[in-house]
Amino acid sequence: MRLDNNHATTCARMLKITLTEKEAEKYQAELQDLFAWVKQLSEVDVSQVQDSAVTRAAYLRPDVAVTDENLAQQLVGAFSEQEGHCAKVKKVL
């Protein structure tokens, strides 16, 4: 696996994280070291591991509605900006 020279910056941008120049430089070097270290995993023969072993079944609980009006208000209250029962966000365009 190869990381291009601007990987940290482009990946951070995709993740909506802003990096300073200094951070980008530091992360780039650390990511290169880390993925070089991780490369040792490719020496392991995994041909006997079934794909089904890595895709677990989901166990779902019954979908029971919560009717606590107070809790709903508290949850909406955690938004940084609200108007009534709505979360207020900045304009998109």
Next chain:
Amino acid sequence: MKTVFEIAQAVQAGTLTAREVVEESLQKIKELNPQINAFVEVWPEEALQRAEEIDARRASGEKLGPLAGVPIGIKDNILYKGHKATCCSKMLAGYVAPYSATVVEKLLAADAVIVGRTNMDEFAMGSSNQTSVYGPVHNPIDFDRVPGGSSGGSAAAVAAGMVPAALGTDTGGSVRQPASFCGIVGIKPGYGRISRFGVVAFSSSADQVGVLASDVKGAALVLETLCGRDENDSTSLENEVPAFSQNFTSDLKGLKVGMPKGFLDNLGEEVKEKILASAEKMKSLGAEIVEVDIPHAKYSAPCYYIITSAEASSNLGRFDGLRYGYNDAKAADLNASYESNRSAFGEEVKKRIIIGATALKSENFEECYLQAVKVRELIKKDFEKAFEKVDIILTPTSPTTAFHLGEHKDNPLAVYLADLYTCQGNMGGLAGISIPCGEDKLGLPVGLQLYGPILQEEKILNAAYLFEKGL
């Protein structure tokens, strides 16, 4: 401070009041926290009021719960209704939990008294408690050294005698390694034993709530209070929970203890010496030492960093500053707002999100993420095979004792490698406990780790209890 068991027994019997216990705890926090920084917030009035209520219920003849009057600290990633929970991150500054985690409900139902929230590495990412927005925690044994992490505040609080027990979370060793560095007991049960409802997710396939305590019996008592199925966490297990604290035996006769081949090869002399002496001690208690082979265990650390970072990049996607957490009011539009808000994450968290996203990118997915997940299956199988031959497995908790604050700052890989012995427990979903097994020449504690199969915590607790008694 008395142990969990001593406090609970005395408060139940009325020879000590819960108020007296909580006052002692709060006094210790007041005296020592300015130097140690183990607690990031303490709730004294509320704790005293709750203690008085417990005392009043006892006075009226009511039978108290198993943790009657026991002061407990909770890690800052565990929700307690009406209280702040920030994961020690600027991202969640000011966030107040609208509901309580199941573990908190269980502590309260058992009549424990939660005295405050403890310091941690930001979003539980780190093993030295130096990434907290509240500043580092200092090891109570040597203030210039780290307490370990990420549950460093919980470990330091117990080691300093502020509380007899505290809750932590363990994704790659975050309960066991700080327990080792601070010279106390730390247990992570098998995956699924304890509900994670109300615990902020880092890596959902590895996260577990664990207990830090001043002794094994206390850890066992708190653990049995927390375990069990919870409808709100689909990964929690249905299986019956034994009374861990009541099932201790008088010796280890018939117990087969595995020592993995090659595990001591890269250890420093002092830690190695303590681990070998611990194996001898187990033998003197009646156990048989057997060599086992876990060939893929050496890949645990790279597997851990790929899988947990991938899951973190997904789990932490919800922190955009709009629903909760840090919000830059000056951002011009929604995109600028996201970018500014998500930059409130600290350095280590941002790095791990980027690592995870890189591993999950379509061109890297198979070679990197899928390969790590498959190797993890081989690690699990190795342990399953080893447990056909032995009852428990003995290893060091950490290759070193507590290091200096600021050490390894420019060498993250050295820190990642230090998780080798603990993160294999999370990759295998095993139960693991760290107990003190001696000190190095500087007086710093060395931790002994015992692993057991996923639903056999009683085996490691029993061996740890007898080891502690005989030390």
